[in-house]
Amino acid sequence: xxxxxxxxxxxxxxxxxxxxxxxxxxxxxxxxxxxxxxxxxxxxxxxxxxxxxxxxxxxxxx
Amino acid sequence: xxxxxxxxxxxxxxxxxxxxxxxxxxxxxxxxxxxxxxxxxxxxxxxxxxxxxxxxxxxxxxxxxxxxxxxxxxxxxxxxxxxxxxxxxxxxxxxxxxxxxxxxxxxxxxxxxxxxxxxxxxxxxxxxxxxxxxxxxxxxxxxxxxxxxxxxxxxxxxxxxxxxxxxxxxxxxxxxxxxxxxxxxxxxxxxxxxxxxxxxxxxxxxxxxxxxxxxxxxxxxxxxxxxxxxxxxxxxxxxxxx
Numbered sequence: 001x002x003x004x005x006x007x008x009x010x011x012x013x014x015x016x017x018x019x020x021x022x023x024x025x026x027x028x029x030x031x032x033x034x035x036x037x038x039x040x041x042x043x044x045x046x047x048x049x050x051x052x053x054x055x056x057x058x059x060x061x062x
Numbered sequence: 063x064x065x066x067x068x069x070x071x072x073x074x075x076x077x078x079x080x081x082x083x084x085x086x087x088x089x090x091x092x093x094x095x096x097x098x099x100x101x102x103x104x105x106x107x108x109x110x111x112x113x114x115x116x117x118x119x120x121x122x123x124x125x126x127x128x129x130x131x132x133x134x135x136x137x138x139x140x141x142x143x144x145x146x147x148x149x150x151x152x153x154x155x156x157x158x159x160x161x162x163x164x165x166x167x168x169x170x171x172x173x174x175x176x177x178x179x180x181x182x183x184x185x186x187x188x189x190x191x192x193x194x195x196x197x198x199x200x201x202x203x204x205x206x207x208x209x210x211x212x213x214x215x216x217x218x219x220x221x222x223x224x225x226x227x228x229x230x231x232x233x234x235x236x237x238x239x240x241x242x243x244x245x246x247x248x249x250x251x252x253x254x255x256x257x258x259x260x261x262x263x264x265x266x267x268x269x270x271x272x273x274x275x276x277x278x279x280x281x282x283x284x285x286x287x288x289x290x291x292x293x294x295x296x297x298x299x300x301x302x303x304x
Contacts, residue, residue, distance in 0.1 A: 001097045028108065036112045041170060045113065047277040048210070048270045049168045049200045050242070050249050051184045 113205045114275075121176030121207035128175060129163045136227050149189065150226035152178055152199065153303055154268075157212040161225070168200045176207025178268075185250045190224050190231040190264070190287075197224070198250035198267040203274055203281070210270035213281050214240070221302035222266055222285045228293050230300045233266045233285035241272060241279045249282045257284040 005023075009016040040046065132148045151161040165172055168179040178201035180187040188195020201209040216222075216235055224231040237257035242249060248256055250267050259265070264287035271277035291300050 001094050003093075031105065031108055032112055032116060036109055039109070040113070040117075044277055045275065046170070046202060046205060046271070047244065048173065048202055048280070049181070050244055050246050050269050050280050050282075051168075051181075 117174070117205040118176075118208055121174060121202075121205075123176075125163055125176030125207055125209075128165075128177065129161070132163060148177065149180070150224055153223040153225060154216060154220070155223075155303060156216045156220040157210070158215070159209060159212060162201060162209045164199060164224070173200065173202055174206045176209060177201070178209055181250055184247050185252070187250070188252065188264075190226065190266075191229070192264070194252075194262045194264055196250060196252045196254060196265040196267055198269065200269045203270040203272065203277075210268060210281075211274070213268060213270050213283060214272075216268075216283050222268070222283075223300060223302055224266070225293075230291040230293060231266075231287060232289050232291065232300055232302055234288045235283055235285045237284045239282040239284075242282060244277075244280050246280065246282075249280070254284055257282075259284075259286070263287070 006016060006020070009019050011019070128147060129151070132151075135147065148163045148165040150164055152164050153161050163177040165177050165179055167182050172179045178199045180189075181198045181200065185196075185198065187198040190197050201207070203210055203213065216238065218235055218238065220235045222233040222235060224233070236259075239249065239256065246256075248254065249269065253259060253262050254265060254267060257265075266285040266287070268283040268285075270281050272279050272281035
């Protein structure tokens with residue numbers, strides 16, 4: 001998978017390394033900006049109230 | 063067979079480093095599977111970084127901004143209770159976390175801004191200025207500002223001070239409940255009997271999740287009002303905060 005990407009990047013090793021770095025950063029950005037904020041409420045780590053309606057577990061949101 | 067594959071690979075690389083054609087399909091599948099596992103591990107690791115560090119960065123930034131807005135509104139000196147952008151600041155010296163802005167509501171979006179919220183549901187919280195009732199608050203234990211992270215450091219007898227525009231409300235912690243169910247709504251009742259009190263009074267209840275990094279249970283700390291102090295021109299802090 002990563003080998004395949006590497007072989008399909010243009011340029012010499014330095015250019016490829018640079019593009020790889022940019023790609024990796026783009027992926028991290030997308031994760032932090034979109035994927036994790038979306039996933040977080042679905043996981044039972046941040047429920048702090050006593051109302052029985054945790055967002056995790058039974059999936060009882062509000 | 064493994065050795066043969068390796069040998070072929072090496073030959074491939076020497077002859078034509080850009081194209082590998084003669085790899086066994088099983089080897090390819092195993093290799094892709096391995097890479098997916100590594101990727102999954104990295105993503106989970108990043109999620110931990112996100113939860114425990116990045117959400118704090120964002121929340122602290124937002125809490126500072128919102129706190130400053132409230133301080134600006136108060137700049138004219140003491141005045142009547144102002145609930146516009148938040149009702150005041152919670153100071154718990156034992157938690158060593160400075161001041162926590164308190165706003166209405168305990169929904170996720172509110173609490174994710176690195177502030178504490180007072181309950182509107184399932185039991186409506188009283189306000190500190192009410193003649194009696196329970197001022198019940200919730201905030202995050204980890205991530206999103208983690209404002210109640212050190213709730214386990216709060217012991218019986220510690221001071222909890224709530225600052226509004228015109229009054230310092232000084233509470234004293236009299237009971238704690240290190241672990242309870244999230245269904246234990248009685249913990250924030252107007253008279254929280256579970257804490258050992260029977261009569262109506264002016265109580266404060268702090269709730270957050272426990273153990274740290276999860277939210278399997280809830281951690282409760284109860285306090286009772288001992289006195290109030292008028293805010294003076296210089297906002298001189300009550301003796302508990304000095």
